[in-house]
Amino acid sequence: MKKDAGFTLMEMMTVIAIIGILSAIAIPNMIAWRSNQQLSSMARDIQSFINGARLQAVKGNSSVTLTFDPTIHGKEIQSNQINRAAANIPPRQEFLALRPGVAMTTNFTGGTIVYNSRGMLTDNVGGTVTLTNSSGRQLLVIVAATGITRID
Numbered sequence: 001m002k003k004d005a006g007f008t009l010m011e012m013m014t015v016i017a018i019i020g021i022l023s024a025i026a027i028p029n030m031i032a033w034r035s036n037q038q039l040s041s042m043a044r045d046i047q048s049f050i051n052g053a054r055l056q057a058v059k060g061n062s063s064v065t066l067t068f069d070p071t072i073h074g075k076e077i078q079s080n081q082i083n084r085a086a087a088n089i090p091p092r093q094e095f096l097a098l099r100p101g102v103a104m105t106t107n108f109t110g111g112t113i114v115y116n117s118r119g120m121l122t123d124n125v126g127g128t129v130t131l132t133n134s135s136g137r138q139l140l141v142i143v144a145a146t147g148i149t150r151i152d
Helices: 009-060
Strands: 064-069 076-081 093-097 102-106 112-115 127-133 138-143 149-151
Touching: 009 064, 009 093, 009 102, 009 112, 009 127, 009 138, 009 149
Parallel strands: none
Antiparallel strands: 064 076, 064 112, 076 093, 102 127, 127 138, 138 149
16 A cells, blocks of 8 residues: 655645745735835824824914924924923924835925914915825825815
8 A cells, every 4th residue: 555645846846836926926016015005104194293283282372393304313303392481391392203215305484384372384384295105106295274284
């Protein structure tokens, strides 16, 4: 009685070839998907950060400045609450770093957004934050003159 257990070399090579072909098809799509997810996630993070600064201005009854400065560690957004000297409370600073593979440009005057204590922009001029990923896809975080944000 002969026992046939295991796989032949030909069967094993066939399975490896099929796995290789499927990997060659799937990996580029996964890389593009990851790049797009990082871009979308960064846009939501920036929108949340801007909305948080607006809320902080209203809640603290003070001005809050958001600075978009690509020279701080390469790419960071800084939120700095000001006009709290009357209560002897030091300004609070928060930073939001960009994800790898995402570039940011803004068209705000001086690279800053300043919210007053009513949650409105002090210069009454909105602007956009343009995010671009490594494959060239862009998303815009638009800040209206009223301070409301949206992602396009």
